[in-house]
Structures are given as structure tokens and as C-alpha cells.
Amino acid sequence: MTGKLSGKVVIVTGAGGGVGEGIARLAAAHGASVVVNDLGGSPTGEGSDQRTAQRVADDIVAGGGKAVPSFRSVAEWDSAHGIVQDALDAFGRVDVVVNNAGILRDVIFHKMTQEDYELVRAVNLDGVFYMSRAAAPHFKEQESGCFVHMSSTSGLIGNMGQANYSAAKLGVAGLSKSIAIDMKRFNVRSNCIAPFAFTRMVGTIPANTPENQKRLEVARRMTPEKIAPLAVGLMFDEAADVSGQIFGARMNELILFSQNRPIRTTQTSDGWTPQAVVDTAIPAFRPSFTENHISSQVFTWDPF
Numbered sequence: 033m034t035g036k037l038s039g040k041v042v043i044v045t046g047a048g049g050g051v052g053e054g055i056a057r058l059a060a061a062h063g064a065s066v067v068v069n070d071l072g073g074s075p076t077g078e079g080s081d082q083r084t085a086q087r088v089a090d091d092i093v094a095g096g097g098k099a100v101p102s103f104r105s106v107a108e109w110d111s112a113h114g115i116v117q118d119a120l121d122a123f124g125r126v127d128v129v130v131n132n133a134g135i136l137r138d139v140i141f142h143k144m145t146q147e148d149y150e151l152v153r154a155v156n157l158d159g160v161f162y163m164s165r166a167a168a169p170h171f172k173e174q175e176s177g178c179f180v181h182m183s184s185t186s187g188l189i190g191n192m193g194q195a196n197y198s199a200a201k202l203g204v205a206g207l208s209k210s211i212a213i214d215m216k217r218f219n220v221r222s223n224c225i226a227p228f229a230f231t232r233m234v235g236t237i238p239a240n241t242p243e244n245q246k247r248l249e250v251a252r253r254m255t256p257e258k259i260a261p262l263a264v265g266l267m268f269d270e271a272a273d274v275s276g277q278i279f280g281a282r283m284n285e286l287i288l289f290s291q292n293r294p295i296r297t298t299q300t301s302d303g304w305t306p307q308a309v310v311d312t313a314i315p316a317f318r319p320s321f322t323e324n325h326i327s328s329q330v331f332t333w334d335p336f
């Protein structure tokens with residue numbers, strides 16, 4: 033297949049289903065050679081099944097595209113380096129890494145176990161570091177490269193019962209920004225996408241509150257393929273100067289997110305005492321405090 037990604041090698045992690053599968057298929061349709069990586073675990077991170085990645089890779093090849101499966105986990109240093117090696121072995125180079133693999137273990141904060149926290153962080157944040165770090169020397173050497181990382185409004189805005197996931201996904205935004213700053217000198221770009229799509233992952237969210245029930249009803253109508261055009265557009269050479277940004281995709285709506293900047297400051301010539309903080313600084317800031325919204329209170333209309 034020829035296209036704007038002809039000659040480029042794209043690794044998509046967690047590409048055996050959902051959002052990642054859509055990105056892998058569209059990248060291949062635009063001429064990329066794709067490494068379809070997926071451990072094939074459950075939505076909460078148990079087990080593994082090679083058929084997950086194999087099916088998508090086989091389908092791409094059957095449709096005339098170039099793809100190989102990769103069954104390793106992103107969640108460890110050595111195995112993430114192995115995924116990059118899979119790309120080098122199959123196609124001789126790597127141009128794009130889409131950090132899409134993710135798991136969820138939703139539970140209200142005071143009941144969240146150490147395991148719930150560590151497993152979610154290991155895949156959703158540590159995995160992004162390991163994959164990006166494994167690709168970085170190759171990107172440096174060839175003086176080009178593109179990272180696309182899946183963040184989430186759970187971290188960027190807030191959500192109930194997702195402290196582990198929110199921390200990891202906001203961490204991804206910080207990691208992406210740092211990569212964008214550090215690797216600009218090698219023409220490497222790094223951007224985030226906060227996707228909205230109904231996948232098996234979203235299906236695990238317990239419908240135990242009216243907010244969650246409403247969220248699930250809307251989510252069921254959102255197809256994961258709708259995320260792929262944004263992710264693939266960011267891989268095109270025309271987007272080579274786009275870096276350090278946080279985008280969103282929700283059906284046919286694309287979003288650019290704000291990033292943190294000071295919105296108010298206050299100062300005294302004598303410095304602060306704790307009492308002066310509560311008497312003066314907090315009242316000065318209060319009109320600009322950020323509401324503790326959850327994502328669905330910010331995205332208040334359905335994109336249909």
C-alpha cells in the first residue's frame with residue numbers, strides 16, 4: 033500500500049482491540065508497516081492471549097497491508113525494549129510509537145489496594161516511559177520520530193473511583209511534555225490524545241452511580257475507530273512541528289486541551305504568615321478556584 037506513511041514503521045501498543053486496533057488499521061491503510069503489539073490480557077490486566085494481536089496483524093496483511101504481531105508487555109523495561117526490537121527485526125527501523133496499551137481497576141479511593149494502584153501505574157504510566165525510552169535512541173540517531181500517547185480526561189479533568197488511573201494518565205501528560213522539550217533537538221515530537229470511545233475497557237466501569245450509568249449509556253454509542261484519524265494525522269510529516277500538545281477525540285469532535293499556567297498571583301512586601309495566607313491569599317484566589325468536576329460535568333452534551 034502507498035500513502036503518506038509509506039516507508040514508516042509504526043508501533044501501536046495495545047492494538048489487539050479498541051482504540052489501538054483502529055489506529056493500527058488506519059496507519060496500515062496509509063502505507064505504514066505496523067507492529068501490532070498486545071499482551072492480550074483482561075481489561076484489569078490478568079492473563080495473556082496471543083490471538084489478540086495475531087488477529088489484527090493477520091487482517092491487515094490479508095487486506096494488502098504490512099503488519100507483524102508482537103505479544104510482549106509494555107509494563108517492564110526489558111519487554112518494552114523487546115517490542116522496539118520486534119519493529120527493528122521485522123522492518124529495520126521505527127518511526128512512530130503509539131503508547132495506547134492500558135488497563136483499568138476502578139475502585140473508590142479508600143478501598144484501593146496497593147496492587148490496584150501499582151498494576152494500573154505499571155501499564156498506563158511506566159509502560160509509556162519504557163516504550164518511549166526504548167525508542168528514544170533510535171529517534172535520536174535518525175533525527176526524527178513521533179510519539180502519540182493515550183491520556184484520559186480522568187486525569188486531565190477528574191473522575192470518580194479512578195485515583196490510580198487518573199494519576200497515571202496525568203503522569204502521561206507530564207511525561208509527554210518532558211519528552212517534547214528534551215527531544216525537540218532531534219526533531220522528535222510527542223503529543224497526547226484523550227480518547228472517548230466505547231471499548232471493553234469502558235465496559236468495566238461499574239454502573240453503580242447515576243453519573244456512571246449516564247456515562248456508560250453515552251459511551252456505548254462511541255466507536256473507537258473515530259480516534260484513529262487524529263492519531264494518524266499526527267504521524268504525517270505535515271504535523272512534524274506539532275509537539276507537547278494534548279488533544280481529545282469524541283466521535284466527530286476534536287478537542288485541544290488547555291495546559292496549566294498561573295491564573296492569579298498575589299504578593300506582600302513583608303512575606304507571608306499562615307494567618308495572612310488564610311486572611312488574604314485564599315480570598316484573593318477563591319474567585320478563580322477550579323471546581324472539582326468529573327469529566328462528564330465538563331463534557332455536557334453528547335456528540336451525536
Ligand SMILES: NC(=O)c1ccc[n+]([C@@H]2O[C@H](COP(=O)([O-])OP(=O)(O)OC[C@H]3O[C@@H](n4cnc5c(N)ncnc54)[C@H](O)[C@@H]3O)[C@@H](O)[C@H]2O)c1
Nearest residue numbers: 046050051071072073105106132133134184228229231233
Ligand atoms: N475508551 C475510552 O473511552 C478511553 C478513554 C480514555 C483513555 N483511554 C485510553 O485509551 C487506550 C486504549 O484503551 P481502549 O479503550 O481501547 O481499551 P482496550 O482494553 O480495548 O485496549 C487496551 C489494550 O491494551 C492491551 N494491554 C493491556 N496491558 C498491556 C500490556 N502490559 N502490554 C501490552 N498490551 C497491553 C490490552 O490487551 C488491550 O487490548 C488506553 O490507554 C486507555 O486508557 C480510553
